[in-house]
Amino acid sequence: MAVVVALGAFLMTLFGGWTAQRVTDRRHLVLGLAGGLMLGVVGLDLLPEAMDAAGEKVFGVPQALLLFVGGFLLAHVMERLLAVRSAAHGAETGRGAERSASPGGGGREAGGRTPQVGLTAAAAMVGHSLMDGVALGAAFQVGGGMGATVALAVITHDFADGFNTYTITSLYGNARRKALAMLFADAVAPLVGAASTLLFTLPEELLGSYLGFFGGALLYLAAAEILPEAHHEHPALTTLLCTVAGVAFIWLVVGLSGG
Template sequence: MTAVLVAAAAFLMTLIGGFVAQRTRDRRHLVLGFAAGLMLGVVAFDLLPEALHQAPGEVHGVPQALLLFAAGFLTIHVIERAVAIHRGHEGEYAAHSHGHHHGDARSAGHQGVGLTAALALVGHSVMDGFAIGAAFQAGTTVGTVVAIAVVAHDFADGFNTYTITRLYGNNRRRALTLLAADAVAPVSGAAITLAFTIPGHLLGLYLGFFSGFLLYLATSDILPEAHSPHPSRSTLLCTVAGVGFMWLVIGFAG
């Protein structure tokens, strides 16, 4: 039940991210930089160690959890390439910063791309909720740090869902509808885990896979987006602060 309550916090954070996207201009890079740091911290300091503990077996000399880690990273990379939703961050955010009419004129006829990207983020948010539930099954400490990272980066998810939907020429109502779906998704994912207990070995494999998924989002989506408007030392410091914060959280929780 704790997992569902935490997922409800992710629900609220996703909505906040979406609404901030409608109003924020020059400060979003700091929030996204911090979120990327949290994601990196939770992967390096908690998810991967727990995955290796739960699934220590090896395949051809490599731990199974690390094979799934690589598979998770490559899976989201291949999916993004296949459906062409990995944005050219600099060009599109430069256009977006001058107003929606620029983006709409440039991306006329590409509304479907925006919808595909937003739906992919919704699917990812379902996985976020599933990860929260699975992490709490692994233990309260793991669940807590995963929850903090997921809730923090769901702000970025909400922000991205609204922004990219509008960027490709979709109207505000459609963007808000997808934002609402993205907000509900982690609650649904967490609720699924209430129906069954995941065996330890499978849990380790899943955590390894999700680690790769999360690292890809942090390094290939969130960080480039944070630095694209105007790269700055403050953004970099926020990322380092996010990593440091997660180190402290895990240290105190342990």
């Protein structure tokens, strides 16, 4: 049953990515909505679940929060290191300007974005979707009622996952085919995760630790990259409203799924 439900998550993820592609002429609105969805997923879904599953304190601080901060810092450090390495490579070869103007050139795009960061972030989204599938399978092992509740949350917020996976990959200057490949991987991941629960069960504390760490990395991308980019060229009220709408949507999903 869990694998059948995960098929719905597969389709919803693809629909989210398709939506992100269709509104590229309103890029600032796409980014504003994506930032709101990411903020909502972290603050209203991932972090509460992580605290419930891995709330044991380590030197006075809940384990999930320590990993949350660690994920945020790692995302920041990784982006800085990749950006510095890319800039240094461009200076050494003397072809930085050409790569900036060339789509999929492997260096930094004109906006200063590093493609590897987008791919790494999208890979983290795929990992999160894989864990969604695992959580879905584990919930159905507990009972049909629990499975239905988790299924509603997973299928609905996988729209945000697909939307964000395509947006993040594209934002950092990756070619469209790479963004589509990451979107497809993100869509397949819940199916794989749900099927894996037929073989093993993931300890609750480990799942909570992962959610905390991933939430920190996702918050960094939303607050330090996606939202500033959304308001860079179009600091409009409509962009802000899209961000608020994204958060409200995730709140609605969490509320309907029973928190």
